[in-house]
Amino acid sequence: MIVSNISKQIGNKNVLQDVFFTLNNIDKVGLVGVNGAGKSTLLKILAKEINPDNGKLRLNDETITYLKQEIPYIYNDLTIVEYIKQELKLDKLETKLHELENNLTDEVMEEYGDVLNQYLALDGYLFEDNLNSILLGLNFKGNINNKIKTLSGGEKIKILLSVVLLQNADILLLDEPTNNLDIEAIEYLEKKLKSANKKMMIVSHDEVFLNNIVNKIYELKNGKINVYNMSYQEYLKQKELEYKELKERYLKAQEQKDKLKYQVQKAKEWANKGINKKAHNDNDKLANNYAKEKTDTSNISKLTKELERIEIPDFEEKKPINVFFNLDEDKGNKDIELNHLVCGYETFKTSEINLLIPYGIRVNIIGGNGTGKTTLIKTVMKEISPIKGNVNIGSGVRIGYISQNTLTNNLDESIYSYLTKDIENIDVAKIFTLLDKFSINYDDKDKSYLTLSPGERTRVNLAKLAINNINVLILDEVTNHLDKEALDLIYELVSNYAGTIISISHNRKFNEYLNADIDLDIKTGEIIQRRLLKK
16 A cells, blocks of 8 residues: 555644555554544545545555444344445345356356455355354354344444454554453454454554554654554654653753843843943043944844754643542541342343442453443442342442543533533632642633643543542543543553542553452452452
């Protein structure tokens, strides 16, 4: 694949500007960049889902498959098999083969050969065997004759991944392939991609996943591609080195500029002093002449030009990672207890769960896609009623809920309005003292939430929880769709938070930082207790 000078403007923003690169035989590329940099846009252009404004894409007879982000609602009543066959165009190929086979003459032999070759390229005669094998690897527990509308979000991702893997294309374009996948599915997908002799470009914020697969990094920044021929972990080290070098160049240039400014200022002062001083004797005349010589206008001009030639590199100091929760010691019971709890609906229910969650304990809810993890969380928050049993929440418990949607939502209001919504007796001084702990400036209070980066949004959302003195955090797949700045904040939060945490996450790095005291298997109701000590 050869990409030449691709550009794309969305609204008033030049998302891609003369992007060029070559995808060679052994390239397994991680496409990285902050949210909004244009990663998904670039993948859609390569997949011919959208057209660029300028530029060319040359494939050299290579085939491309692109991982779609969702299954459109119109396919809800199709079975899994029907949907996948339709996506692969196997249904049309099968129909055409049957038509030709029933009227096989010399005139249609060439057409029959073409259709048969397309069918064989997709391994059509072994379609169901191959599908079942992939779905088994992806830890899909359902039946392939179930309808699309019965699937959970994670199960739908597995179906979409099956389409990609069954297509047997030369180039794979994968946009966030691990979102909502359980650990077993992620590990299977890693092995599958790592061993595949194919070109691929992957967008993912799962650092472990990227590091296990890719051998090259394309960084999309300011509309252009920077190439790093290294693993993701090596790329992170290189970026840290680049940051330090840039900071050093910035400080050196700034120091040089300040020094020259001072010299120009002093030269002008000498000139004015020499010109304005009245000569009373020969010594005064000599002094005036000396001052004029020292501050000749040509010398001032030379210093000024030298000052103008100094280039100050674009540099922005990284905001410190500082997540601050001042958990007060309110009286009252802060424990949560699940008694003979069964959650779900008429068509689905979890196993019975008995669990005491003392204050300060970290619980990781584990289980495959569609096993009821989010259903349990909604029951704990009293959004849905239990089928059996009850949830006892202590009088001192203040729950804060964060999901992937919380951190990426698009709110058309100011930061201050969002933070103080539903708060009575607002203490402005206290709020902005607290915001400073999250590196949020007072001057930004009227800035629109919509204009914030994912990292800034995460800071604001965590600050909102701190303002409300939240002492129990419920986290549901909070790492999905976040860039590295935002992810680092989340890792900092779960590392240092002193209150209770109840979490669902298939992100392995996140779970390392969480370091749960208890793993709760939602499918069996089994409690795996690592340690049960008050923090």
